[in-house]
Structure formats: structure tokens, C-alpha cells
Amino acid sequence: MISTIAFDADDTLWSNNKHFNTTEDTFKSLLEEYSTSSDLSAHLLKVEKKNIAYHGFGVKSFTLSMIETAIEVTQGRVPTRIISQILDLGRELQRYPLVLYPGVRNLIEKLSTDYTLIMITMGDLFDQERKIAQSGLGNLFDQIEIVSKKTPENYRSIFDRHEIDCSSCVMVGNSIRSDILPSMKVGCWGVLVSNEPNWEYENEARKPIDSNRYFEISELIQLQNVLSKINSA
Numbered sequence: 001m002i003s004t005i006a007f008d009a010d011d012t013l014w015s016n017n018k019h020f021n022t023t024e025d026t027f028k029s030l031l032e033e034y035s036t037s038s039d040l041s042a043h044l045l046k047v048e049k050k051n052i053a054y055h056g057f058g059v060k061s062f063t064l065s066m067i068e069t070a071i072e073v074t075q076g077r078v079p080t081r082i083i084s085q086i087l088d089l090g091r092e093l094q095r096y097p098l099v100l101y102p103g104v105r106n107l108i109e110k111l112s113t114d115y116t117l118i119m120i121t122m123g124d125l126f127d128q129e130r131k132i133a134q135s136g137l138g139n140l141f142d143q144i145e146i147v148s149k150k151t152p153e154n155y156r157s158i159f160d161r162h163e164i165d166c167s168s169c170v171m172v173g174n175s176i177r178s179d180i181l182p183s184m185k186v187g188c189w190g191v192l193v194s195n196e197p198n199w200e201y202e203n204e205a206r207k208p209i210d211s212n213r214y215f216e217i218s219e220l221i222q223l224q225n226v227l228s229k230i231n232s233a
């Protein structure tokens with residue numbers, strides 16, 4: 001029987017990645033007349049992946065990666081005016097109005113009466129705190145964890161700290177790489193929500209389709225069906 005549900009937040013409870021995509025489009029148009037790169041998105045992704053090891057995930061890391069890409073693809077000729085505009089884009093990204101996916105508040109309210117709920121979210125502390133506050137969901141969760149990365153060790157330490165038995169815990173998220181694989185590795189059930197297109201980095205992992213502890217849903221409100229299935233098995 002399931003007793004705990006752990007939720008990812010960005011692109012699971014609310015939309016987030018699409019704002020990064022919009023920013024990336026603006027970034028590309030800013031560089032159009034200066035860039036010598038044939039594929040700016042691919043170049044940016046390469047820089048972002050390198051910078052994860054230095055700056056982690058989130059808006060700050062993304063902003064630095066845009067600046068670094070701008071310098072590289074213009075051989076250092078990018079005007080400082082453009083760098084200022086990129087910094088503005090980074091700040092804009094921390095101001096978008098947060099919108100929950102349909103039915104999320106209702107669902108979380110209902111589940112909070114029957115289950116222990118944990119939110120496990122990754123990114124910049126400051127920005128994640130802003131989004132959690134704006135979501136209005138904070139007080140429905142028993143625990144909220146903001147982490148710099150999502151590895152099996154991190155999940156293990158969170159679940160140990162809160163004395164959660166992984167075999168009765170479901171991890172729900174939109175990323176195979178960050179939410180599903182590392183939590184299933186420490187014994188959780190995994191539910192992938194494929195709401196909308198992911199950041200490409202998060203897609204670079206194989207789905208554990210051969211595991212009977214893995215489920216896929218296209219909208220979060222279908223989670224209750226999966227819980228009934230697991231609980232009645």
C-alpha cells in the first residue's frame with residue numbers, strides 16, 4: 001500500500017520549461033546578426049550541460065550559459081548592450097506568473113488527507129521558493145525539499161531523514177532522468193507525467209518500461225487511477 005507521494009514541482013505541478021524556451025527564442029533573435037553558429041540551440045545546450053557541474057540547475061546557470069554561448073558564437077564580438085539584454089532575460093525568467101496545471105490544487109488537497117506528501121524540487125533556492133510561495137500549495141505538503149541535484153543518494157537521504165519506506169512511496173515527475181530513475185533506484189514506484197515538451201537534457205535517459213513499478217500518465221489528474229491500481233495489486 002502506498003503511504004507517501006513525492007512530487008516534482010516544475011512541469012509536474014506547474015508549467016516552467018516553456019518560459020525557458022521562450023527566453024531561448026528571444027536570446028537567439030538577439031544574436032542573429034552576430035552569431036557564426038549554424039545551430040545556436042545545440043551550442044547553448046552543450047554549454048548548459050558543461051555548466052551543470054559548476055552552477056547546478058536553474059535560472060542563474062541558464063543566464064550564465066546564455067552569456068557564455070553569446071561570447072563563443074561571436075568569437076568575443078558580442079556587444080555589451082546584448083549582454084545587458086541577456087541579463088534582463090534572466091531576470092524576466094524569475095518574474096513570470098506561476099500557473100498550476102488544471103485540477104492540481106484539488107488533487108493535492110484530496111491526496112493530502114490520505115497520504116504523506118513531499119515536494120522535491122531542484123533549481124535555484126531563491127527562484128524555487130518564489131514559485132512555491134506563488135503556487136499556494138506549500139501548506140498542503142508535509143515536507144518540501146529544494147535540492148541542487150536529484151541523484152539516488154539525494155533521494156535516499158531525504159527519505160531516510162523523514163523515515164519514509166521507499167517501497168510504499170510513489171515519486172511523480174516529468175523527468176525520467178531526474179525524477180523517475182534515481183527514485184526507483186532507491187526502491188520507489190515511479191509515475192512519469194508527460195505534460196508538455198521537456199528540456200532536452202531531461203530526455204536523455206531511457207524509460208524503465210520493463211519495470212512493473214513504473215507508470216506513465218499524460219495529465220496529473222490521472223494519478224488517482226495509478227494509485228488505485230498499485231493499492232489494489
Ligand SMILES: [Mg+2]
Pocket residue numbers: 008009010011012173174175
Ligand atoms: Mg520537473
